[in-house]
Amino acid sequence: MLEDDVMVNPMDERTALERLEPDAWAAYLEEHSGLPGPRANLTLVQAAADTARAEVIDSLLQNNGEYQAMCAAAAAGRRASDGSFELLARSLAADDRWRVREGVVIGLQLLGDHDPGALSAIVSDWVTDRDPLIVRAAVTTICEPRLIRTPVAARIALDICGRATSRLLEIPLSDRRRPAARTLRQALGYCWSVAVVADPETGLPAFTALSHSADPDVAWIVRENRRKKRLAEFLAPPSEP
Numbered sequence: 001m002l003e004d005d006v007m008v009n010p011m012d013e014r015t016a017l018e019r020l021e022p023d024a025w026a027a028y029l030e031e032h033s034g035l036p037g038p039r040a041n042l043t044l045v046q047a048a049a050d051t052a053r054a055e056v057i058d059s060l061l062q063n064n065g066e067y068q069a070m071c072a073a074a075a076a077g078r079r080a081s082d083g084s085f086e087l088l089a090r091s092l093a094a095d096d097r098w099r100v101r102e103g104v105v106i107g108l109q110l111l112g113d114h115d116p117g118a119l120s121a122i123v124s125d126w127v128t129d130r131d132p133l134i135v136r137a138a139v140t141t142i143c144e145p146r147l148i149r150t151p152v153a154a155r156i157a158l159d160i161c162g163r164a165t166s167r168l169l170e171i172p173l174s175d176r177r178r179p180a181a182r183t184l185r186q187a188l189g190y191c192w193s194v195a196v197v198a199d200p201e202t203g204l205p206a207f208t209a210l211s212h213s214a215d216p217d218v219a220w221i222v223r224e225n226r227r228k229k230r231l232a233e234f235l236a237p238p239s240e241p
Contacts, residue, residue: 013032013043013044013047014047014050014051016028017047017048017051017052018051022053022055022056022059023059025048025052025056025059025060025068025071026059026060026063026065026068029044029048029060029065029067029068029071030065030067030068032044033067035067040067040070040099042106044071045070045071045074045103045106046074046106046110048071048072048074048075049071049074049075049077049078049103049106049107049110050075050078050110051075052071052072052075056072056075057072057075057076057088060072060075066097066099066100067099069092069095069097069099069100069103070097070099070100070102070103071103072092072103073089073092073093073095073100073101073103073104073107074103074104074106074107074110075107076088076089076092076104076107077089077092077103077104077105077106077107077108077109077110077111078107078108078110078111079107079111080107080108080111080118080122081111081115081118081122086122089104089107089108090126090129090134092104093105093126093133093134093136093137094131094133094134094180101133101136101137104137104141105137105140105141108122108123108137108141109141109144109146109147112141112142112144112147113146113147116147116153119141119142119147120142120153120156122138123138123139123141123142123156123160124138124156124159124160126138127139127160127163127164127167128163128167131180132167132168132171132180132181132183132184133180133183133184135164135167135168135184136164136180136183136184136187138160138164139160139161139164139184139187139188139191140187140191142156142157142160142195143157143160143161143190143191143192143194143195144194145194145198148194148195148198148199149198151199153198154195154198154199154202154203155199155202157191157194157195157198157199158195158196158198158199158202158203158206160195161188161191161192161195161206162206164184164187164188164191165188165192165210165218165221167184168181168184168185168188168217168218169215169217169218173216176217185217185220185221188221189220189221189224189225190224190225190228192207192210192221192225193225193228193230193231194230196225196231196234197230197231197234200234204234204235207222207225210222
C-alpha cells in the first residue's frame with residue numbers, strides 16, 4: 001500500500017478536473033501531484049479515477065509522467081466493470097512502475113465501493129493469472145477493510161488470500177527472488193491479517209494451517225502477519241520450537 005498522501009478537498013479536485021479540457025489534464029496533474037516530494041496527492045488520484053473520461057485516460061497514458069499514468073490506471077480500475085477498461089487495468093497492474101500498479105488498486109477499490117459484485121468477479125479472475133503482479137493486484141485490492149465489512153465480502157477476501165498464496169507456491173523457489181514474485185509475497189505479508197480480522201471464525205483456522213507449511217516463503221508470510229497489531233488479539237503466542 002502507498003504511504004503517499006496529500007490531503008485536499010476531494011470535491012474541489014473533482015470540480016477542477018471536470019472543468020478541464022482533455023489535453024489540459026496532464027499539466028494540471030503534474031502541478032498538483034505533490035511530486036517531487038515525500039508524498040503524492042492520492043486525493044487527486046481518486047478524483048481523477050471518478051472523473052476521467054476515455055479520451056482523458058488515453059491522453060494521460062501517452063504522457064511520460066508516472067503520476068499521470070497512475071491517475072489513468074486508477075480511472076481504468078474504477079471503470080473495470082466495462083470489459084475494455086478491465087483489460088486496460090489488468091495490463092497496468094503489471095506495469096514496471098509501482099505507483100501505476102497502485103493506481104489500479106485504488107481504482108478497483110473505488111469500483112468496489114459502488115459495485116462489490118463486479119469487484120468480486122474481477123479479483124476472482126485476476127487471482128488465477130500467471131503474472132504474480134496481477135495476482136498481487138487482486139489480493140491487495142480486496143484486502144481493504146472498508147470493502148470487507150460483511151461476512152460474504154470477508155470470506156471472498158480470505159478465499160483470494162488462499163488462492164494467491166497457492167499461486168505463489170506454484171512458482172519455483174528459484175524464481176521467487178524475482179521482483180514480481182517478491183512483490184506478491186510482500187502483499188501476502190499483510191493481506192492475510194486484514195482478511196482474518198474481518199472474519200476470525202473462518203480466517204483463523206485457514207491462517208493457522210499456513211503455519212504448518214515447510215515452505216520458506218509461507219513461513220515468512222505467517223511471521224509478517226503475526227507481527228500486525230490488528231491480528232495480535234486473535235492469536236495465541238507462537239509455540240517454542
